[in-house]
Amino acid sequence: MKSLKSYRRITVKIGSALLVDRATGLKRDWLTSLAEDIAVLANAGAEVLVVSSGAIALGRTILGLGKRALKLEESQAAAAVGQIALAGAWSDALGRDGLKSGQILLTLGDTEERRRYLNARATISTLLKMKAVPVINENDTVATSEIRYGDNDRLAARVATMMGADLLVLLSDIDGLYTAPPAKDPQAKFIPVVDRITPDIEAMAGAAASELSRGGMRTKLDAGKIANAAGTAMIITAGTRLSPLMAIERGERATFFNPSANPVKGYKTWIAGQLEPAGRLTVDAGAVGALKSGKSLLPAGVKLVSGNFSRGDTVAILSPEGREIARGLVAYDAADAVRIAGLKTAEIENVLGYEARSAMIHRDDLVVSGAAN
Template identity: 90%
Template sequence: MSALSLKDYRRITVKIGSALLVDRNKGLKRDWLASLADDIGALAANGAEILVVSSGAIALGRTMLGLGRRALKLEESQAAAAVGQIALAGAWAEALGHHDLTSGQILLTLGDTEERRRYLNARATISTLLKMKAVPVINENDTVATSEIRYGDNDRLAARVATMMGADLLVLLSDIDGLYTAPPAIDPNAEFIPVVERITPDIEAMAGAAASELSRGGMRTKLDAGKIATGAGTAMIITAGTRQSPLMAIERGERATLFRPSAHPVKGYKTWIAGQLEPAGRLTVDDGAVKALLSGKSLLPAGVRQVAGNFSRGDTVAILGPDSREIARGLVAYDAADAVRIAGLKTAEIEAVLGYEARSAMIHRDDLVVNGNGFEM
């Protein structure tokens, strides 16, 4: 495979993991950050718009506060994030400033991308920064996020940001140089995969679950990010960030895996639906409903066999086929209690059960996105 050229892309989201940016003993890796800023400066000078999703606040704060390697309580992690975020933002401002680039800090919580109004507001703010030739530096707001309301890893956050902003490339800088047929640390015979045309269940099976001590992400989360990104038309690259100037290393032909974007990406409003990270519930449907959805039709109550979750009307729910693979996501027209009552009923039977004139569709096709890959929930 010939070297990939980042110069072919006009809007690029770059995600940096904690272990790349922070040394657990020495703190921030300033020389490495300076080399990455050199790369960003070169791409910006070539006309590209760059968005950065930077982990590292908790890891940096942990080092600055002398908290060692022990497991942290939630409030300790949040305190470490508060300390580390200031230092992290300052370091990015300094590094990018050497290239006459202004950085703008954006701290997001899960609701900022999952709730439609806040999603649009975040998109408008970041768009304005890009118009002003600033580099948005984005991280999860770990000072307030809890296990119940968090992205859980910055790979998926980066994919959500990339699709929200219409980026044509997402680069995940990692401690591994791409995707292999098996985790190379475990299987010495694992083979490198330079290009992934589509993320299939077989591709997902290649992912190991391991992550480093300083980060929350592993190859599994990177493939989850890839499904979000490629489904919305954004190409994705996984490559090693451990080397100096990691973006220009891609240009030099260093090893990297390219995930090609979907030939039929979802756009606009449906991008927001498809990228929802935490569906509020699940609807399991029969084979007839699967065929109807794949042909572009709405989901009717008659095709629903099981309802799970505590959701409200307008929430995003996952639609599972009989084999428990997710086939679609959509905005449900009923709350969970009513959905349970009408599951399996014909449209003409719904009003008698609910006591009011009801909508014919459980999820209308305008509020529904079919997932071409499918994955186990």
């Protein structure tokens, strides 16, 4: 694993349990040590972005809400209190090392809707040009279960790929990936390097290890797939010790995920990183071969349409075995896609009653898993 100082742009994600103690609140000594690490990297020429969880957990502590389950509006109120405290803490910690910072609160649409994605990217890029550290979190004051990232691991991966980071660091309460959850299986073996996240690798993931965090190893592997596709390397390591980034520099245990050798670029990075496809198209073996050869997806190759999507939405393309092989922007809404699935191009106009596109998904709007685009 090469030095962190060799990376040009680094996104660091911090989980709630690392930042907030349930009894005492913010872990200021730990935050100070992390800010010092960020300053070391900044002084070495790296641009650092922070994705910081902790608003709800901190607000819960400040408001004295205890351990009980919170209603949606209580979580949102806790986030409102926690966000202002968290932003101030980051500003103070980074300011001690001469670094400016700016808070960015995102909702799902800010990365999933193209125009808002470009606007968010421009804002964060401007902060970096101004030598300020972007401190990013989901806007939990307005997010609901239907329109949220669900965890900051995937948000961090989305931010990293949106901003063209060459490294994503997930600071966690576990020091890397194991063949099984080590707390449950004493025979679990540590995995230092992952070249590709395969179904076997995904099967190793367990549930979240902390009540304060929503994410677990499974969401970290989801983040790894998003990062990998865009050519961003990823590290999972323990953030529980002081100065966790410099611990990586010292060679402390961490799992390194290699980036794809054939990453997607530009517009297709946005398509590949979409968190939740609006629908799914199951295709035949012939279509699988055509897609891997760089061709568009034609209606003739589509065997099953599922989901309630609109034209222009991102859909997943599944092989006959049900494995996701690609994602793309669909040229038809779900109702019309169902009507023309399996038809030859010449038959589409007769069925729909108008001259339509020949491709269900054009190759320019298509990203095939593991392929250069």
